[in-house]
Amino acid sequence: MKNDKVRKFKTLKSEIEYQGRAFSVRQDTLELPDGRKTVYDIIDHPGAVTIIPVDDAGNIYFIRQFRPATGEILLELPAGTLEKDEDPQECAAREIQEETGMAARKFIRLGALWLAPGYSSEYLHFYLATDLYESPLQADDDEYISVEKLAYKQAVDMAKAGEIRDGKSLAGLLLLDGWLPN
16 A cells, blocks of 8 residues: 555654754655665745735735845735744734734634645645734834735736746635635
């Protein structure tokens, strides 16, 4: 049975190779089901949230920000990294304020996913945020963000046209399907 082979992986050694501000990189030595050994490089990440803020008119709040890894300014849903032992909904409440200047009276958990399970432990939680009101928090020192409101259909059309290329935002739009009135 294939599942039996998967269960026979054994971690022989795990070492932190790099400790950064937002994540660490570890190297794991594994024994494969057939007895051979192999090494995996894993990005250890504390997890994150993505928020889909929707106002009373049905507009979704997006942010634009420069992403050094891509060298581009991307249109994204607001998101943020979990602090140690932080509840994901509390993180969502903080991040929406820091990134959009809005707060939400209601959060609905839409789902969660592994961001890049081939090399990362990052687990991403998705929240629909509604009943919005202005309540800005100080943004992080390294964030230069502009806020844009888009109708759901416009956002989906932009995603299909390749104008939204951030994976978490694409997943968030997919998870939002069926939650908004047509």
